[in-house]
Amino acid sequence: MPSPTPEPRPSRRRRWPWIVAVATLVAAGAGYWYWAGRQPDASTAVPGAGAPGAGGGAGGRGGGDPSARALPVVAVAARKGSIDVYINALGTVTPRNIVVVKPRVDGQLMRVAFEEGQVVKAGALLAEIDPRPFQVQLAQAQGQMAKDQSLLKNAQLDLERYRTLLSQDSISKQQVDTQEALVRQYEGTIQTDQANVDSAKLQLTYSRVTAPIGGTIGLRQVDPGNVVHASDANGIVVIAQLQPISVVFPIPEDSLQRTLRRLATGESIAVEAWNRDQKVKLATGKLLTVDNQIDTTTGTVKLKAEFANADLALFPNQFVNVRMLVETLPEAILVPSAAILRGAPGTFVYVVKADKTVTVVPVKLGPVQGETTAISSGVAPGDVVVTDGTDKLREGAAVELITRDAQAAPAPGAAKRGPRGDRPPGSGPPGSGQKRDKSGG
Numbered sequence: 001m002p003s004p005t006p007e008p009r010p011s012r013r014r015r016w017p018w019i020v021a022v023a024t025l026v027a028a029g030a031g032y033w034y035w036a037g038r039q040p041d042a043s044t045a046v047p048g049a050g051a052p053g054a055g056g057g058a059g060g061r062g063g064g065d066p067s068a069r070a071l072p073v074v075a076v077a078a079r080k081g082s083i084d085v086y087i088n089a090l091g092t093v094t095p096r097n098i099v100v101v102k103p104r105v106d107g108q109l110m111r112v113a114f115e116e117g118q119v120v121k122a123g124a125l126l127a128e129i130d131p132r133p134f135q136v137q138l139a140q141a142q143g144q145m146a147k148d149q150s151l152l153k154n155a156q157l158d159l160e161r162y163r164t165l166l167s168q169d170s171i172s173k174q175q176v177d178t179q180e181a182l183v184r185q186y187e188g189t190i191q192t193d194q195a196n197v198d199s200a201k202l203q204l205t206y207s208r209v210t211a212p213i214g215g216t217i218g219l220r221q222v223d224p225g226n227v228v229h230a231s232d233a234n235g236i237v238v239i240a241q242l243q244p245i246s247v248v249f250p251i252p253e254d255s256l257q258r259t260l261r262r263l264a265t266g267e268s269i270a271v272e273a274w275n276r277d278q279k280v281k282l283a284t285g286k287l288l289t290v291d292n293q294i295d296t297t298t299g300t301v302k303l304k305a306e307f308a309n310a311d312l313a314l315f316p317n318q319f320v321n322v323r324m325l326v327e328t329l330p331e332a333i334l335v336p337s338a339a340i341l342r343g344a345p346g347t348f349v350y351v352v353k354a355d356k357t358v359t360v361v362p363v364k365l366g367p368v369q370g371e372t373t374a375i376s377s378g379v380a381p382g383d384v385v386v387t388d389g390t391d392k393l394r395e396g397a398a399v400e401l402i403t404r405d406a407q408a409a410p411a412p413g414a415a416k417r418g419p420r421g422d423r424p425p426g427s428g429p430p431g432s433g434q435k436r437d438k439s440g441g
Helices: 012-038 132-167 173-206 253-264
Strands: 071-077 079-095 098-101 107-112 125-129 208-210 215-217 237-240 245-252 270-274 281-290 300-307 319-336 341-343 346-352 358-362 364-369 372-377 384-388 399-401
Touching: 071 346, 079 364, 132 173, 173 208, 245 253, 245 319, 253 281, 253 300, 253 319, 270 300, 300 319, 319 364, 319 384
Parallel strands: 071 399
Antiparallel strands: 071 384, 079 245, 079 319, 098 237, 107 125, 125 208, 215 237, 245 300, 270 281, 270 319, 281 300, 319 372, 341 346, 346 358, 346 384, 364 372
16 A cells, blocks of 8 residues: 655745844844934933933933933032131140259158149148258358357457557557458458358258149159259159140241231130040140241241140140131131042032033132131132032033932022032042042041
């Protein structure tokens, strides 16, 4: 029986052209979609944007909602106001007066009359040295003077007799002259004896050691019973005057003339002392004097300030950060320090224009006080500067002014009243090296 003839199968060559056609259509559609998405929307293009996504905001591609291209920022209007100009320095606390109390005479230390850390007044008794050797010296000097006084008295009586005899022509003039010389000799001896008595009294006084100045007593350097000498290097104790107290600090020679001009007016220059991390103000005082020469090795000159130190917040040899107010600028242009950036243009800010776009404005900085910076040039009062949201900004980027709580702010004209916001970390335009100005607070 003959086998049945198989049914013919569809040829694969007939399917291949259809597969190629479908793939070509899919590729063409995908390419068109990609090309259309890369084209900027003319109705929402940002002036000055020179690269895809520059100033484009969210998405950066496609013809999305135009409002999505505006970047939310916080801006504040520059204003006029006064700002204080400070000079910062590292100072060393020094006592107003400091004395190493040493004995004036040699002898055994019999008694110590002070407590360590005690506050004493000038003239207070501190220690006693054995006075007996000096009492004996005084008695000897007084006895010698009494003897010489008797000899002087006798010589004076003989001189009177010789003068009487000379008037009667009973003795020669030479005898009278000799007696007069003897009297003058005894008078000189009495003067020497008196000096010896005074010296012995002074030595006896020095056996009582008293405080030469008022101040705080340090640690005792010698114990009772030891023999002390006037040549001892450590002495008996150290007294430092802590109220008031001084701080010595250097300033650059470029700031010297401004300081001297302020001193010449007779006004008191305020000086503040802060702790090491500059978070706690220890005391407030005034500038006392300026040194008479500049240190050629450092290019600085030393200044001395005085502090009442009523609470003893300052201590000798303590290091403190000093802030000295040297000037107040009354009509300075002020902006928040958060608005100051650094990059390829140098120091600059982003200024919001009337069409809600930003422009880069180079500025020259003045003094800084806290979170406020003075602008010497580049910004005028009323110019709105961006303080928050600068990390994604570019020249000509469209922005939307918001407040700190992310609510929409009024128009740029009304926004000049200055909504403020926190300063976020930022990075700048590609290749510009934009970064926050660290000097601005």
